[in-house]
Amino acid sequence: MGIGDTGVKAGMMGRVTERVRIADVARLVGVHPGTVSRALNPKTEAEVNGETRARIRRAAKQLGYTPNPIARGLRTSSSMTVGVIIPDLTNPIFPPIVRGIESCLAGRGYSAFVVNTDGDEKTERALFESLLQRQVDGIIFGTGHAGPSVAADAFARGVNAVMVNRDAGGVPYPAAVGMDADGIHSAVEHLHALGHRTIAHFAGPAAFSTSRVRSDAFRAACDSLGVERVTIEAEQFSVDAGKAAATEMIALGARCPTAVVAGNDLLALGAYHAVREAGLRCPDDLSIVGFNDMPFAEDFSPPLTTVRVPLFDLGVEAAKLLLDQLQTREIRNLQIALPVELIVRGSTAPPRH
Amino acid sequence: MGIGDTGVKAGMMGRVTERVRIADVARLVGVHPGTVSRALNPKTEAEVNGETRARIRRAAKQLGYTPNPIARGLRTSSSMTVGVIIPDLTNPIFPPIVRGIESCLAGRGYSAFVVNTDGDEKTERALFESLLQRQVDGIIFGTGHAGPSVAADAFARGVNAVMVNRDAGGVPYPAAVGMDADGIHSAVEHLHALGHRTIAHFAGPAAFSTSRVRSDAFRAACDSLGVERVTIEAEQFSVDAGKAAATEMIALGARCPTAVVAGNDLLALGAYHAVREAGLRCPDDLSIVGFNDMPFAEDFSPPLTTVRVPLFDLGVEAAKLLLDQLQTREIRNLQIALPVELIVRGSTAPPRH
DNA sequence: TTGTAAGCGTTATCAA
DNA sequence: TTGATAACGCTTACAA
Numbered sequence: 123m124g125i126g127d128t129g130v131k132a133g134m135m136g137r138v139t140e141r142v143r144i145a146d147v148a149r150l151v152g153v154h155p156g157t158v159s160r161a162l163n164p165k166t167e168a169e170v171n172g173e174t175r176a177r178i179r180r181a182a183k184q185l186g187y188t189p190n191p192i193a194r195g196l197r198t199s200s201s202m203t204v205g206v207i208i209p210d211l212t213n214p215i216f217p218p219i220v221r222g223i224e225s226c227l228a229g230r231g232y233s234a235f236v237v238n239t240d241g242d243e244k245t246e247r248a249l250f251e252s253l254l255q256r257q258v259d260g261i262i263f264g265t266g267h268a269g270p271s272v273a274a275d276a277f278a279r280g281v282n283a284v285m286v287n288r289d290a291g292g293v294p295y296p297a298a299v300g301m302d303a304d305g306i307h308s309a310v311e312h313l314h315a316l317g318h319r320t321i322a323h324f325a326g327p328a329a330f331s332t333s334r335v336r337s338d339a340f341r342a343a344c345d346s347l348g349v350e351r352v353t354i355e356a357e358q359f360s361v362d363a364g365k366a367a368a369t370e371m372i373a374l375g376a377r378c379p380t381a382v383v384a385g386n387d388l389l390a391l392g393a394y395h396a397v398r399e400a401g402l403r404c405p406d407d408l409s410i411v412g413f414n415d416m417p418f419a420e421d422f423s424p425p426l427t428t429v430r431v432p433l434f435d436l437g438v439e440a441a442k443l444l445l446d447q448l449q450t451r452e453i454r455n456l457q458i459a460l461p462v463e464l465i466v467r468g469s470t471a472p473p474r475h
Numbered sequence: 476m477g478i479g480d481t482g483v484k485a486g487m488m489g490r491v492t493e494r495v496r497i498a499d500v501a502r503l504v505g506v507h508p509g510t511v512s513r514a515l516n517p518k519t520e521a522e523v524n525g526e527t528r529a530r531i532r533r534a535a536k537q538l539g540y541t542p543n544p545i546a547r548g549l550r551t552s553s554s555m556t557v558g559v560i561i562p563d564l565t566n567p568i569f570p571p572i573v574r575g576i577e578s579c580l581a582g583r584g585y586s587a588f589v590v591n592t593d594g595d596e597k598t599e600r601a602l603f604e605s606l607l608q609r610q611v612d613g614i615i616f617g618t619g620h621a622g623p624s625v626a627a628d629a630f631a632r633g634v635n636a637v638m639v640n641r642d643a644g645g646v647p648y649p650a651a652v653g654m655d656a657d658g659i660h661s662a663v664e665h666l667h668a669l670g671h672r673t674i675a676h677f678a679g680p681a682a683f684s685t686s687r688v689r690s691d692a693f694r695a696a697c698d699s700l701g702v703e704r705v706t707i708e709a710e711q712f713s714v715d716a717g718k719a720a721a722t723e724m725i726a727l728g729a730r731c732p733t734a735v736v737a738g739n740d741l742l743a744l745g746a747y748h749a750v751r752e753a754g755l756r757c758p759d760d761l762s763i764v765g766f767n768d769m770p771f772a773e774d775f776s777p778p779l780t781t782v783r784v785p786l787f788d789l790g791v792e793a794a795k796l797l798l799d800q801l802q803t804r805e806i807r808n809l810q811i812a813l814p815v816e817l818i819v820r821g822s823t824a825p826p827r828h
Numbered sequence: 829t830t831g832t833a834a835g836c837g838t839t840a841t842c843a844a
Numbered sequence: 845t846t847g848a849t850a851a852c853g854c855t856t857a858c859a860a
Contacts, residue, residue, distance in 0.1 A: 143853060154831050159855060166856090171829055192548045192610050193853035196836045201545065211574055212770060217565040221591065233605070236589060238574065252586070257545050391774055417565060421744055423776030496837060507847050512839060519839090524845060546837030549852045 142185045150181045158182070162189065195257050204444060205253035206236040207246060207272075208264035213359075213388070214416040215433055216264065219286060222437020223262060230445055232259070239265055241358075246272045254281065260444045266290040266297070267329040282447050286440035287433075289331040294455035296447070298439035300462045302332060302413075303339035305429035306383060308464035309411045310343035312427070313381045317472045318409060320350040322379040324367045324389045326359045336385055336413065352379055356389055364392020365399075372400050372408075380409065380473035387412035387419055387428055390469070394422070405471035415465055424468035432460050495538045503534045511535070515542065548610050557797060558606035559589045560599060560625075561617035566712075566741070567769040568786055569617065572639060575790020576615060583798055585612070592618055594711070599625045607634070613797045619643040619650070620682040635800050639793035640786075642684040647808035649800070651792035653815045655685060655766075656692035658782035661817035662736045662764045663696035665780070670825045671734040671762060673703040677720045677746070679712045679738040689738055689766065705732055709742055717745020718752075725753050725761075733762065733826035740765035740772055740781055743822070747775070758824035768818055777821035785813050 148155040153174060160166040161178040170178075181187075195201040206223060208216050224234050235258060239246040246265060250272045253261060260282035263273050268291030276283050277293045285297035313321055323340040326333035337353055344351035354371060356363035364384060371378055384390035390412035397404045404410050404424060412419060412428035419426040439458045447453055501508040506527060513519040514531040523531075534540075548554040559576060561569050577587050588611060592599040599618060603625050606614060613635035616626050621644030629636050630646045638650035666674055676693040679686035690706055697704035707724060709716035717737060725731055737743035743765035750757045757763050757777060765772060765781035772779040792811045800806055 141853095144855095145853080155853090156832075156855075157830055160830090163855080169829070174829085188604070188608055190549075190610075190853055191608055192545055192554065193836090194855075195545045196543075196549050196838085197853080197855045199836075211564075212570040214567070214570075214770065217570060221564055224591065233588070233590075233609075235586070237586075238577065251541070255541055255544055256586075257543075391771070394774065417567065418744070418771055418775070421747065421776060422771070422774045423778065425776065494837095497839095498837080508837090509839080509848080510846055513846090516839080522845070527845085543837050546852090547839075549854090550837080550839045552852075 141190065142187045144187070144189070146185055147178065147182050147187050150185065151177050153178065199257060200259050201257040202231055203233050203235050203256065203258050204441075205250075205256075205258040205261045206234050206264065207249060207253070207261060208236065208238060209241045210238050211236065214418075215287070215386075215414050215431075218417070218433035219264065219437040219440075222434035222439075223286070223441045224437075225434075226438045226441035226445070232445070234262075241265075243272070247275075250276065260284070260448050262286055262440050262444055263290065263295070264288070266293075266331060267327075268292070268331070269329060277453075282444065282451075282453070284440050284443040284447065286436055287332065289457065291329070291331065294453070296443045296454055296456050296458070298436045298443060298458045298460070299331070300431040300436065301459045302335045302429075302431075302462065303342075305413060305431070305462040305464065306336050306339035307343045308462075309383045309413075309427075309429055310340065310347065310349065312464055312466060313383070313409060313411065313470065314347045314349055316381075316409065316470060318349070318379075318381040319473075320352070320379040320381075322352045322354060322371055322382040324364060324382060324384045324393070325353050325355045326385040326389070327357065328355065330359075333385060340383055350379075356385065359386050359388055361388050361392040361395065364389030365396045366392070368393035368396030368408075369400070372396060372402070378408075381411070381470070382408065383411045383413075385413060387414045387416045387426060390426055390428065391422065394469075405469050406474065409470040409473070411464075411470060420465075420467060422469075427467045427470040428465055430463045430465050432462070435460055494543065495540045497540070497542070499538055500531065500535050500540050503538065504530050506531065552610055553612050554610040555584055556586050556588050556609065556611050557794075558603075558609075558611040558614045559587050559617065560602060560606070560614060561589065561591060562594045563591050564589065567771075568640070568739075568767050568784075571770070571786035572617065572790040572793075575787035576639070576794045577790075578787075579791045579794035579798070585798070587615075594618075596625070600628075603629065613637070613801055615639055615793050615797055616643065616648070617641070619646075619684060620680075621645070621684070622682060630806075635797065635804075635806070637793050637796040637800065639789055640685065642810065644682070644684065647806070649796045649807050649809050649811070651789050651796060651811045651813070652684070653784040653789065654812045655688045655782075655784075655815065656695075658766060658784070658815040658817065659689050659692035659736065660696045661815075662766075662782055663693065663700065663702065665817055665819060666734045666736070666762060666764065666823065667700045667702055669734075669762065669823060671702070671732075672826075673705070673732040673734075675705045675707060675724055675732040675735040677717060677735060677737045677742045678706050678708045679742070680710065681708065683712075686738060693736055703732075709738065712739050712741055714741050714745040714748065717742030718749045719745070721746035721749030721761075722753070725749060725755070731761075734764070734823070735761065736764045736766075738766060740767045740769045740779060743779060743781065744775065747822075758822050759827065762823040762826070764817075764823060773818075773820060775822075780820045780823040781818055783816045783818050785815070788813055 266288035273290040325337040415430035619641035626643040642650040678690040768783035
């Protein structure tokens with residue numbers, strides 16, 4: 123590590139600009155602080171005389187007044203902030219989702235506070251509590267899974283929340299998800315059309331709704347097309363797990379399927395690695411389809427055939443769902459399912475005999 | 476869009492668990508709230524009798540008391556939060572940086588509030604102000620550039636901040652960066668050793684310190700090795716800009732360099748696209764080196780030879796720098812430069828004659 | 829329509 | 845060492 127200190131110091135800290143308070147505006151206008159508050163608050167601006175309101179607005183702008191969200195939050199127990207709980211920001215599906223959430227929230231004056239659990243339940247619980255302490259108005263869970271969960275507790279405690287990407291098992295929070303079954307059907311049909319008659323599915327952990335929906339759809343699609351099928355459950359939705367699954371499959375030798383529908387792009391990528399390591403080639407020896415169309419999937423070697431999920435829009439819809447919930451104070455048990463699309467690229471080809 | 480509403484409603488919102496306040500603990504212990512505050516605050520716990528402190532701690536735990544950060548923030552004008560301003564979370568170098576920042580912050584009780592500017596100065600300014608309003612204790616800028624900037628204003632106003640990845644031109648905030656010059660030297664040497672004698676550099680926008688450092692190093696490295704050089708300045712650090720630069724370069728025909736050192740991986744990826752579109756191949760017709768080793772660069776087609784920057788650690792160091800600044804209340808003008816490493820993969824090969 | 833005043837849950841100053 | 849008390853900056857009954 124190189125450290126180069128020029129020795130120049132910034133001297134005394136300049137003072138962070140004195141914040142102008144509501145009282146300053148009130149004084150300038152010659153009116154009571156309460157009136158200023160009412161005039162500046164969309165919900166109460168009707169209660170104040172049009173002309174005074176105009177004068178207050180002008181003064182506020184002149185002084186550069188902006189309400190202190192901390193003080194307001196203390197008073198109203200609302201922070202105009204929503205917590206976003208995801209497993210890991212470096213999983214490439216999350217940045218687009220988060221940006222979608224923020225883009226929707228920003229328009230309504232809300233901000234997103236994003237935290238990472240690394241898939242650890244204890245961490246998730248701690249982060250959840252700390253978000254509540256910070257007075258978030260609601261939570262968007264990107265960590266949904268079946269069984270006991272933080273989301274389940276949140277629901278029991280009446281916390282406003284929604285799910286994104288995955289649902290929460292039995293917990294009736296609204297969710298924004300992709301039409302995963304459609305995507306899997308398209309993938310299987312595509313492979314069938316290419317001539318594949320034995321196809322494998324790398325399923326994600328059974329606790330995730332995305333895993334279950336995709337693997338059920340896989341079974342249904344294969345059966346309806348008369349395709350022989352194998353399902354291998356991966357420990358996680360990760361490159362390593364995908365590699366392990368593919369290695370196991372390749373060991374089948376002659377009975378090895380000619381194509382795989384991976385539960386997500388990371389598993390597909392793991393399959394790439396296994397294929398390469400086994401001295402085989404994709405798509406010549408094995409066709410591989412991913413799921414999500416994560417950023418840069420088109421730049422993989424070979425470019426990945428995958429199912430595109432509108433991740434940004436998933437984020438937008440989840441945020442809308444939450445905002446709606448905050449407004450109506452009613453938790454609706456519904457799913458918004460967005461259409462997905464098979465993107466055919468270079469990782470699929472006819473099987474060779 | 477498919478909407479399926481089961482019609483099941485969650486009934487009346489359960490009530491979010493009643494928060495237990497400092498007064499509740501005080502009452503239980505039979506002591507004044509002020510004492511509880513002192514006992515629970517690391518800075519003042521020495522002022523309270525060991526035994527009372529123990530009783531207070533026990534009661535707090537029993538009741539599940541946790542201080543309300545909003546109330547505390549109002550009183551102390553500190554939120555134990557730092558703002559992180561980056562251009563775009565979907566730029567793959569940022570998730571690792573952000574995780575690094577958070578991992579350091581978490582240990583010290585701070586949280587990170589991340590916002591995206593999309594490279595727009597006005598947006599950045601608005602977000603900056605809103606972060607200050609939210610009482611962030613400091614800011615980490617991932618958006619540094621030369622000339623008038625939000626960081627410059629922040630410095631003038633005495634705001635605690637540090638830079639990550641890029642520095643802020645003339646503004647003397649501390650910065651955590653990579654040893655970019657070393658990386659470029661390694662890249663040029665690698666290409667020279669392969670036999671390349673004319674090399675191009677795709678430089679990023681001149682306002683970024685990363686661009687300047689890298690392109691200066693490129694010039695120096697080529698000159699010291701007697702390599703002919705061309706520099707093309709890209710409009711942005713983006714795939715599209717890289718493609719444009721490469722297309723322009725390929726149009727040179729016979730005078731086209733046989734290798735390019737791209738200012739970052741995105742520019743390199745753009746060059747991939749241009750090469751493919753021109754019916755050429757990498758590395759056969761053109762060797763390409765990237766910069767950063769963004770996630771999944773090894774999975775590109777071909778796997779990208781690039782300079783690995785320890786992005787996560789950059790985040791960690793930036794956070795440390797800021798925490799240090801918050802503690803000492805002194806803005807030190809220094810740079811922490813972390814070593815980088817050339818990762819040779821499949822996008823570089825000897826030139827063919 | 830506007831003023832008054834209480835209070836959100838802490839921390840910090842001052843006395844005891 | 846502890847208690848009393850006054851802020852922090854805002855919103856919101858309630859009164860005028």
